[in-house]
Amino acid sequence: MRLSWLETTPSLLMKCIPAMALSVLLSACSSTPAKEKEQEEEAAELPEFTEQVELDVRWRQTLGKGPGSVFNRLYLAEQDGDVYAADASGDVYSLDLEDGSQNWKVTLDQPIISGVTLAGEQLFVVTKDGLLHCLSAADGESIWQAVLSSESIAPVGYDAGRVFVHTIDGRVSAFERTDGRQAWSYENAMPVLTVRGTSSPLVLDNLVITGFATGKVVALDKVLGIPRWDKRLATPDGRSELERLVDIDGTPVWEDGRIYASSYHGKLASISLQGETEWEEEGSSYTSPVLALGNIYLTLDDSSVQAYDQRNGAVQWLQTALSQRNLGKVVAVGNHLLVADNEGYLHALRQVDGELVGRLLMRPKPLHISYPNQSEMTNWRLLRGRDFGIRSHMVNTREGVLVYTNAGDLALVTLEKTGDDSQ
DSSP states (O other): OOBSSTTTOHHHHHHHSOHHHHHHHHHHHHTHHHHHHHHHHTOOOOOOOOOOEEEEEEEEEEOSSOSTTSOOEEOOEEETTEEEEEOTTSEEEEEETTTOOEEEEEEOSSOEEEEEEEETTEEEEEETTSEEEEEETTTOOEEEEEEOSSOOOSOOEEOSSEEEEEOTTSEEEEEETTTOOEEEEEEOOOOSSOBSOOOOOEEOSSEEEEEOTTSEEEEEETTTOOEEEEEESOOOOSSSTTTTOOOOOSOOEEETTEEEEEOTTSEEEEEETTSOEEEEEEOOOSSOOEEETTEEEEEOTTSOEEEEETTTOOEEEEEOTTTTSOOOOOEEETTEEEEEOTTSEEEEEETTTOOEEEEEEOSOGGGOOOOTTOOHHHHHHHHHOOOOOOOSOOEEOSSOEEEEOTTSEEEEEEEEEOTTOOO
């Protein structure tokens, strides 16, 4: 679990949080790296499975400094055979989907902490100094920059005329896509302690839907920025601040007039465009729901994967074999799901029943050396000093699935059924 914003905004916290609250936050955050390391070393053993799909790397490119151990949101975008990516050092790339060859590369002055979002001919990234950068998708040239109220580690939302940014101080702000002028800003009160992450805005015809650290989904008027309704998915409850965490870090999703969102220590819910809850089920998660084949797929906070019926929320299956492996968000690929873990493995599940049917290790095997009495994760890190876990969202394309490792390796992975796959 990644707690608070302390790693990236100590000055902001010093200004905004009372001394007693800051003391609690410092105590919780100072132990976060140790807890993450402990979780990595105690990751569940790889479960056995019968291979029914084959995963292969079609091409692989090293882009530079990847997401690494710093909790940022470096995602991928693809359109018309062009792939867009960013690394943590400040480089933005365009590559060819077919073979991974580089089209162009530009370097910004500051490390990048969120992006890339592709909106037509524009790319959006946010840098560590709190600047929203609008770049040309054609060549990476700067179009405009806008100053944010604080950092943003959530990729932006957009429509034809505006871009919407959720910053870590609990604000959602709208900027004109033509020149970066701010149109409006909405502020939501933040709790003392939060899970490190923010929800990206979901932009609909008339509303901007965003989840907050308070456990609420808020619908803002897209033109004016004023709230139209809000819905609580979780209520802070417990003896400690940790037990009362109820953040909505995953981006809400929308289909056929329904909004689907989930919260940490909360529920997965289906909400109408008018803000009415149609159904809700238990489902504590940091990630976004994924819709496919009439189901909703959700990675739970213990790294189980659960499938719900999209119509009524009924649980279809629960896969616990990958629990405690720090899984990310699933991606739907045909009749299967792919999900990545913090050791660099891709796991393939069948959508119909969640059965584990494929696996691929993304770490280059020729450089792996085993040391006596050491875990596999420790062996690899002693050798390379690089984090080949996978935290960025994977992107399904017509050529395969784009996978971006924490070490900065970008790969195109293909999935093919074997003769054993009857589904």
